[in-house]
Amino acid sequence: MRIGFIGLGVMGRPMADNLIAAGHELSVYRGRTDLAAHVCASAKEVAERSEVVILMVPDTPDVEAALFAPGGAAEGLRAESLVIDMSSISPTATIGFAQLIDKLGCDYLDAPVSGGELGARDGTLTIMVGGRPEVFERARPIFDVLGKNVTLIGGPGAGQTAKVANQIIVGLTIEAVAEGLLFAERAGADPAVVRRALMGGFASSRILEVHGERMVNEAFEPGFRLRLHRKDLGLAAQAAAELDLALPNTAATQQLMNAAIADGDGELDHSALYRTLRREHS
Structure with missing residues (x-):
């Protein structure tokens, strides 16, 4: 898949490495130049180049900014694009974000993880997912690269x-x-x-x-x-x-x-x- 990845921190960097190793084509925002990915000038550009946009950022305001600030990913999404937020943020805010992405004709999953840097590096994360079952199945090939215990918990916000x-x-x-x-x-x-x-x-x-x-x-x-x-x-x-x-x-x-x-x-x-x-x- 063509995947956009926003958030190359302690957890995000090894996750991105594993997706590249699995054969996915990555575009990143503000990424390190030693990563085998296209480095974009904005989150909007990341979304324009991608079928799936993954967020792995620290907190609720960071997700909101990455998606909805000027130049954010929401401006570059196309119909049927998929946003997967793997950050750990507010369940209540997540429901609102999912509704906004849905209005754009796109899909949204909240999929926070547990397992720390070791799990991110080894591809053994526990992934807790909120969203529609058919969207979860669409994202399953990505989750199978990143984790070993992947569970659809319920609707939007349930993963958080x-x-x-x-x-x-x-x-x-x-x-x-x-x-x-x-x-x-x-x-x-x-x-x-x-x-x-x-x-x-x-x-x-x-x-x-x-x-x-x-x-x-x-x-x-x-x-x-x-x-x-x-x-x-x-x-x-x-x-x-x-x-x-x-x-x-x-x-x-x-x-x-x-x-x-x-x-x-x-x-x-x-x-x-x-x-x-x-x-x-x-």
């Missing part, structure tokens, strides 16, 4: 709702692993040995495996930046308010992330919450 739920679970679990390992350390046990022991028990998890190792090694190069996870928990708080729903532990973890960012750790991996807890008890 699933991603918010994912980020609640991941964020709270990272915080729990950080507390457990810090407790082990302060009680006089080697947290690395405790982690290995727990990997054989009921506390075992992917987060204990990957992020627990980062914590004991104090290796916090970003697979997923802490400031972006804080943004996602902000989306959870916003949606919870709209639903009159209490999420007390989500709120507490968001506050811990606020402290981490205030301490200058926003660009580190989200497993750096361990550093924040250690500082609070130093």
Whole structure:
């Protein structure tokens, strides 16, 4: 396919690489010149050159600007073009974006991902999709390159709702692993040995495996930046308010992330919450 890709960050760059390796022709906006893709001067030009436009940008305003600002992708879409937003943004805003794209005679899927930089590089992302089933099937060849666990959740916005739920679970679990390992350390046990022991028990998890190792090694190069996870928990708080729903532990973890960012750790991996807890008890 002729694919336009907007957002070549930590996640987007390896995703674009995998699409090129699979034989797709890519056009990108503000991309690095070492990528085997056509570099366009605007998001509009990306859309003009593409059947499918993929967005992988940080936040809701970034998606809105990439699509609808002057020179945005919406100006270059043709009838039956497909927009796939793989960013993690507001479910409510996503429904509005989908409606605007639909009015242009084009299709829209929200398809946020989980799996971090490692999953993006290995093509093993979990992809949560919102949209019409026939549009989902049209995009399936793209999703099969990028991920291994691809699920149509429901209509527009449902993919983003699933991603918010994912980020609640991941964020709270990272915080729990950080507390457990810090407790082990302060009680006089080697947290690395405790982690290995727990990997054989009921506390075992992917987060204990990957992020627990980062914590004991104090290796916090970003697979997923802490400031972006804080943004996602902000989306959870916003949606919870709209639903009159209490999420007390989500709120507490968001506050811990606020402290981490205030301490200058926003660009580190989200497993750096361990550093924040250690500082609070130093």
